[in-house]
Amino acid sequence: MPRKVVAKSERVQDCPIFKVGDRMTFSLPELVLSECDAVCAIALADVLPWAIKVTAGGKPSDRALLCRGCRGGRAQAGFRLESLGEVALDPARTRKLVSLRVIPMFASLPDRELEKISEMIREVEFAQGEEIITYGEPGRALMIVTRGQVEVLKPDDDGEEKLLGILSHGECFGEMSLLTGNATSATIRAREPVRALQITKEDFDALLARNPVLNRYFSKLLALRLNNMSKAFSEERNKGVTGDLTMIGPAELIQAITITDRTGLLSIKEEGGAFIDIFFHDGQIWSIESSGEDDEEQFYEFLSWTKGKFSFEPRDAPSERTFTKDTTSLLLEGMKRLDDAAVAG
Numbered sequence: 297m298p299r300k301v302v303a304k305s306e307r308v309q310d311c312p313i314f315k316v317g318d319r320m321t322f323s324l325p326e327l328v329l330s331e332c333d334a335v336c337a338i339a340l341a342d343v344l345p346w347a348i349k350v351t352a353g354g355k356p357s358d359r360a361l362l363c364r365g366c367r368g369g370r371a372q373a374g375f376r377l378e379s380l381g382e383v384a385l386d387p388a389r390t391r392k393l394v395s396l397r398v399i400p401m402f403a404s405l406p407d408r409e410l411e412k413i414s415e416m417i418r419e420v421e422f423a424q425g426e427e428i429i430t431y432g433e434p435g436r437a438l439m440i441v442t443r444g445q446v447e448v449l450k451p452d453d454d455g456e457e458k459l460l461g462i463l464s465h466g467e468c469f470g471e472m473s474l475l476t477g478n479a480t481s482a483t484i485r486a487r488e489p490v491r492a493l494q495i496t497k498e499d500f501d502a503l504l505a506r507n508p509v510l511n512r513y514f515s516k517l518l519a520l521r522l523n524n525m526s527k528a529f530s531e532e533r534n535k536g537v538t539g540d541l542t543m544i545g546p547a548e549l550i551q552a553i554t555i556t557d558r559t560g561l562l563s564i565k566e567e568g569g570a571f572i573d574i575f576f577h578d579g580q581i582w583s584i585e586s587s588g589e590d591d592e593e594q595f596y597e598f599l600s601w602t603k604g605k606f607s608f609e610p611r612d613a614p615s616e617r618t619f620t621k622d623t624t625s626l627l628l629e630g631m632k633r634l635d636d637a638a639v640a641g
Contacts (some may be wrong), residue, residue: 561573
């Protein structure tokens with residue numbers, strides 16, 4: 297078992313990093329960041345050889361270990377090392393780390409990154425038949441199945457649930473609504489007793505922001521889904537495409553038209569009677585007509601629609617462009633508004 301060593305600052309002179317009593321905690325070969333009050337590269341380099349010695353069973357020094365300092369030697373900190381003996385790993389934490397390591401999206405990450413991720417994750421359990429995600433609700437978390445199976449269900453036009461698939465160990469769900477900002481596109485129900493790892497939307501966003509490997513992984517998932525929709529537009533280039541907003545969210549629909557550089561009219565009618573007609577020219581929004589007083593505001597409102605029908609008909613766009621905002625910028629602003637509304641609500 298690893299030995300934990302704590303370097304506690306007890307002498308501090310004009311140091312920009314440490315104050316008296318701050319700790320750096322080692323469980324070599326790693327720093328236990330969750331138990332570090334502050335970290336300094338200079339102090340770390342100076343204390344590390346002693347931490348290695350203590351980890352190997354050596355006796356900590358009776359004197360404070362001074363770092364070489366910075367600011368021309370004016371700033372300095374002294375540390376006293378203490379061995380806490382062997383670290384008893386928490387069984388639940390160990391189980392989470394083992395579960396993460398065998399999941400494809402986490403398999404290539406170093407242990408120290410898995411440690412950070414494990415701190416964001418909560419283990420949750422669901423009884424057979426329990427609804428985990430409800431169709432049409434805002435996305436709140438990413439779930440990763442570690443035991444059992446879940447059913448993916450979606451209501452048809454008559455309101456009857458249809459089984460779309462079954463997910464089991466190592467597979468995730470809930471990520472698409474977090475990535476796109478759209479409402480959840482299916483109901484997820486426990487087929488049998490299920491254990492899963494849960495990452496909240498806030499932690500998921502922070503995780504993608506700081507981890508390029510996971511960012512690429514989920515970007516590929518999003519791109520794959522968009523590509524499937526884009527393929528429908530490409531294959532039907534000279535014909536119309538119709539569909540339901542329960543099958544593809546508004547933001548994904550706009551992106552599918554944009555990345556295939558389509559020219560034509562996208563008409564959407566929301567279940568409550570609101571409508572919006574968007575003309576595209578080479579994938580860019582050319583003009584908008586809607587049931588709202590302000591077409592741009594109606595576009596932002598459209599991004600929140602979860603029920604309705606759409607059709608795309610190839611046709612020439614109006615000769616005069618009446619809507620000049622860049623489509624990608626418009627989408628980004630719309631997604632930001634959805635996020636802000638979700639936080640406020």
